[in-house]
Amino acid sequence: MKKFLTIIGLAFISSAYAQGGSLVINNYTSYDFHTWVTAANLTTPGCYFYVALNDPELVISGGNSVSYNSYNIPGTTWKVSTSPTNATPRPGNHPSLTLGGVISNNTKWVMSQFQFYQTGTPLSSGAVGDTAYTCNPVPNIFNTPQAVVEWFTITSGTTTSTYIQIY
Amino acid sequence: MRKHFVLAAFALLILTSCSNEGSAVNTVETMKTPQMENFDKAFKSLGDPQNRPTEEERKRNTSELSDRRKALLVPASKELILSTGVTEAELTRKTGGDMSQIIIWATQIYMQKSDEIRKNIKSDK
Numbered sequence: 076m077k078k079f080l081t082i083i084g085l086a087f088i089s090s091a092y093a094q095g096g097s098l099v100i101n102n103y104t105s106y107d108f109h110t111w112v113t114a115a116n117l118t119t120p121g122c123y124f125y126v127a128l129n130d131p132e133l134v135i136s137g138g139n140s141v142s143y144n145s146y147n148i149p150g151t152t153w154k155v156s157t158s159p160t161n162a163t164p165r166p167g168n169h170p171s172l173t174l175g176g177v178i179s180n181n182t183k184w185v186m187s188q189f190q191f192y193q194t195g196t197p198l199s200s201g202a203v204g205d206t207a208y209t210c211n212p213v214p215n216i217f218n219t220p221q222a223v224v225e226w227f228t229i230t231s232g233t234t235t236s237t238y239i240q241i242y
Numbered sequence: 243m244r245k246h247f248v249l250a251a252f253a254l255l256i257l258t259s260c261s262n263e264g265s266a267v268n269t270v271e272t273m274k275t276p277q278m279e280n281f282d283k284a285f286k287s288l289g290d291p292q293n294r295p296t297e298e299e300r301k302r303n304t305s306e307l308s309d310r311r312k313a314l315l316v317p318a319s320k321e322l323i324l325s326t327g328v329t330e331a332e333l334t335r336k337t338g339g340d341m342s343q344i345i346i347w348a349t350q351i352y353m354q355k356s357d358e359i360r361k362n363i364k365s366d367k
Contacts, residue, residue, distance in 0.1 A: 097349060103286055140282075142353045205305040215305045216295065223289070227307040229349075231342035236349050238307075242289030 096228075096235040098143045098184050104222045104241050105137040107192040114146075114182040115208060122210035123159045126172070126182050135241075145179045146172035184237040186213055191221045203239065273359045277318070277325040281352055284318035312341040319348035326351055 102108045109132045116124040129152045135141050146153050146167045155171075155178060156162035165171070171178040186204030190197055199219040203226040206215050215226045225240045274282070287293055288311055299308045323333055323344070337343040 096346075097353060099349065099353075101282075101285055103289060142349075142356070144353070206303055207305065216300070223294075225288075225295075226305055228305050229307055229312065229342050229345050231340060231346050234346055236346050238285070240285065240288060242286075 096183065096237060098237045098239070099140065100133070100135050100142070100187075100239045100241075101140045102135040102137060102241045104191075105193075106198065106221050106241075107137055108135045108189060108224075108241050109133070109192055110135070110187045110189040110239070112184060113186040113188075113204075113211075115185045115210065116182050117185070117207060121159055123156050124182070125154075125156050125185075125210075126178060127154045127156075129154045129164055145174040145176065147174065183235055186211060187224075187226065187239050189224060191219065205237075270356055270359050270363070273363070275325060275355065277322040278352060278355060280318040281322050281348060284315045287314060309341065312345060315345050315348075316341050319345045322348045322351055 098112065100108070100110070111128045111132050113125060113127040115122075115126070126146060131150065133141070133148070133151075146169075148167045151167040152164050153167060153169075153172060154162045155165045155169075157178070167173075170176050173179060184205070185208035186202060188200070188202045190200035192198060198221055201217040201219055201224065202213040203215055203217045203224050204211075204213040205226065205228065206212075217224045223242045225242070227238055227240075229236045229238070293311060293314060295308065295311070299310070302308070320333065324330065333344070337347065
């Protein structure tokens with residue numbers, strides 16, 4: 076019951092805070108880009124309100140692009156934390172995580188931790204993200220020997236599209 | 243000698259049939275519309291040396307794409323939106339010329355079209 080009230084409360088508090096935005100990853104290199112992405116609610120203090128990809132990592136092979144509208148990515152499990160004390164794993168197709176779901180509506184993409192691979196061999200790793208995310212600060216451009224990874228957003232009203240570009 | 247000819251002919255047949263098979267396989271990449279390809283190119287061009295973020299843009303302490311770089315995406319975005327049958331007047335009315343709104347709209351169209359292509363490929367198989 077308490078959990079339910081919390082969720083309802085959250086839904087009301089930040090109904091203006093909509094993910095409603097997509098995540099696009101464009102890999103222009105010949106390397107495979109493996110990434111664990113994180114989203115968070117930037118208006119809740121305390122850094123505990125986040126959604127982090129747990130398993131498996133997203134793999135964007137060389138020369139490919141992907142785009143997602145929510146956490147509902149087939150086969151994924153996410154670590155969902157909405158309180159300072161616990162984080163629970165949830166499948167990406169959990170109603171709260173799909174497009175229009177309460178968690179989905181109240182979080183935005185903030186970070187990508189990544190590693191390059193070539194024919195299965197791990198190469199350099201790093202992280203990029205939104206510079207407004209101060210809980211785990213990462214740059215929005217990261218240079219590796221393999222490529223430059225850039226994170227940027229395009230925002231209009233309450234809609235944000237997030238792009239990760241690998242040049 | 244004749245045997246060699248027959249063999250060579252067979253080899254040629256097998257080779258051409260194999261290469262035909264390859265060309266018959268449709269991928270999202272080969273089925274993209276010209277407008278989708280241009281949209282791709284525009285995003286890729288953000289990595290060209292002259293289009294990378296300048297020192298000043300890096301110092302802004304925001305991850306929002308700068309107006310200078312947004313402008314590089316607008317022509318291809320407009321083209322993609324208009325290719326769906328939306329008129330120039332509708333585009334102006336709905337977006338008020340706002341670059342971000344135009345690019346986000348085009349991104350949504352791009353994602354939708356990619357999904358449709360993927361579904362078509364699946365149903366072909």
